[in-house]
Amino acid sequence: MLCNSRNSLILAIIIAMKLENEDALDRYVICRKCHTLHEEIPIRDGTKACCSECGGVLYKYDSRLAEHGLALSVSGLILFILANIFPLVQIEILGHEQFITIPKTILSLFESGFYLVGLICAFLIFVFPLMIFLIYSILFVLLKLKRGEKTIKELLVLLSRILPWSMSDIFFVSILVALVKLIGYAQIHIGVSFWALIGFVVLDLYITKNLHIYEIWMLRKRTFFKERKNDRD
Amino acid sequence: MIEIDEKKLIRCPVCEAVNIDKGTDSSCRRCGCTIYRHQKFTTQKSWAYLVTAIVAYIPANLYPMLITKQFGSGESSTILGGIVMLWEHGSYPIAMVIFVASIVIPVLKFLILIYLLVSVKYPLGKDKKINKHKMYFLTEAVGPWSMIDVFVVAILAALIHLANIQIIAGTAATAFALSVFFTLLAAHAFDERLIEGRI
Secondary structure (H helix, E strand, C coil): CCCCCCCCEECCECCEEEECCHHHHHHEEECCCCCCEEECCCCCCCCEEECCCCCCEEEECCCCHHHHHHHHHHHHHHHHHHHHHCCCEEEEECCEEEEECHHHHHHHHHHCCCHHHHHHHHHHHHHHHHHHHHHHHHHHHHHHHCCCHHHHHHHHHHHHHHHHHCCHHHHHHHHHHHHHHHECCEEEEECHHHHHHHHHHHHHHHHHHHCCHHHHHHHHHHHHHHHHHHHHC | CEEEEHHHEEECCCCCCEEECCCCCCECCCCCCECCCCCCCCCHHHHHHHHHHHHHHHHHHHCCCEEEEECCEEEEECHHHHHHHHHHHCCHHHHHHHHHHHHHHHHHHHHHHHHHHHHHHCCCCCCCCCCHHHHHHHHHHHHHHHHHHHHHHHHHHHHCECCCEEEEECHHHHHHHHHHHHHHHHHHHCCHHHHHCCC
8 A cells, every 4th residue: 555654444345335425425535546446435534545546535533623724725825925025036247237026027928928928827827826825715615604615616526627728836946946047147135025926835745735625525524414414403 | 305316417627516416407506617518529529639639640740849940050959859869878868758658648648538528429448447447546646747748848948048059849849739739628528427427
């Protein structure tokens, strides 16, 4: 087994099944890597369930998911703003100084006539990351307030549509590659935004890889299921 | 009570809920999204995006990616030329990164997608134990990394903008960005149910 966490559980595979209605399908989960069907079982707080075939993580359980998620996404937003208003790197060539910020990188593409690349880059490294963190923040606030079941659904659908198109991590690696290319030609000074971007990328990776949308759907179900039960009582 | 075969269960591509495959117009019971709308032309859409991407990849390799203007004289380099130059200058890691990101990953993605699309129609490699779901997952995971070169060019062009020395992005940047964009679309348009031959 690839997943060697002591807390992880291997789930059994089911072959034939009987269901009471379609909603009972919520008890099952299909591995997103290898498409093996598993039955969902309750696991302890802070642990994860892994696929018995390929070892990929199926789901996690975190009883304070909304709080953790909110904290992470708001810090992500702050870092994103910092990363965008201060200079990323500053270089010095032959006495000339030049600095870039993220918006300036995109704008300079437009200025030199690369409208298509500029547009693609603007969405990949600015619009989508910003949207993702805004949506995450709104989602967790709504979940915390236990309101807006329908809005949450629509936001989650929108979120999973744009998640694969956010590339701030790739942009960060590109900055490193560009800087290494420049070593020897110019003096490089790292700006404030560079450090903010590191923080943002780390949070972005943590949120998109660890705090999977599947768990937010489960949290939504738990939250509003309890609510309805309370209403009936 | 509904009795159901395990083979009839599918995963919603948007919210990952388990659904019963109802054939042509399945919509997810949780998020309401249509689970693959293009049933009538199962692979055509993916093929179309893939061919566009491959066509865009040709000018991306032939035209210059970077144009360096130094004291009036211009010098341009293609993707491969840039990699060779980096290698000769001794920056092997960077040359490797760019080589993997802009040559290996796109070509590998084309090949995997072609293989997946062909194997839907013809039983290629059915006896071999290849998990096509894992292959598909891999292409989805590594695909976006080929954007590195475009971003690097954008950063350099924005950064080196002095009176005497200028770096300008070349035509290949547009072609390459489009190529990556269309390969991502092709991978998204591919219906995962086709892997098991359920349609």
